[in-house]
Amino acid sequence: QVQLVESGGGSVRAGGSLRLSCAASGYTYSCDCMGWFRQAPGKEREGVAILDNDGTPKYAESVKGRFTAWQDNGKNNLYLQMNSLKPEDTAMYYCAAVFSSPGGCEDPATISSHSDYRGPGTQVTVSS
Numbered sequence: 001q002v003q004l005v006e007s008g009g010g011s012v013r014a015g016g017s018l019r020l021s022c023a024a025s026g027y028t029y030s031c032d033c034m035g036w037f038r039q040a041p042g043k044e045r046e047g048v049a050i051l052d053n054d055g056t057p058k059y060a061e062s063v064k065g066r067f068t069a070w071q072d073n074g075k076n077n078l079y080l081q082m083n084s085l086k087p088e089d090t091a092m093y094y095c096a097a098v099f100s101s102p103g104g105c106e107d108p109a110t111i112s113s114h115s116d117y118r119g120p121g122t123q124v125t126v127s128s
């Protein structure tokens with residue numbers, strides 16, 4: 001089992017920054033991929049960032065150049081630094097883990113569509 005708890009959400013103006021954190025426990029070492037996805041009201045989940053076992057991140061096009069994701073060596077903590085935030089970034093953000101990904105951890109959509117574990121989420125609201 002893997003337990004994930006996010007923190008760091010909040011309300012900011014457009015152009016501002018937030019850093020999300022995810023405290024992970026349990027068998028995180030056995031997960032192929034970890035990362036972040038988001039879901040806005042009335043919209044489908046969107047994979048934001050996915051990291052492989054080496055911590056190499058891949059990003060959705062919508063956040064590339066603005067968001068940075070990383071994890072510590074023990075995969076006990078994940079982070080998402082969000083800069084130049086836009087109103088369209090408003091969503092509930094979830095930390096998630098994929099136990100087994102035969103296709104690897106190249107596509108951020110994997111973390112939104114195939115996650116085996118996820119946290120309760122943290123709300124990010126960006127006003128214009």
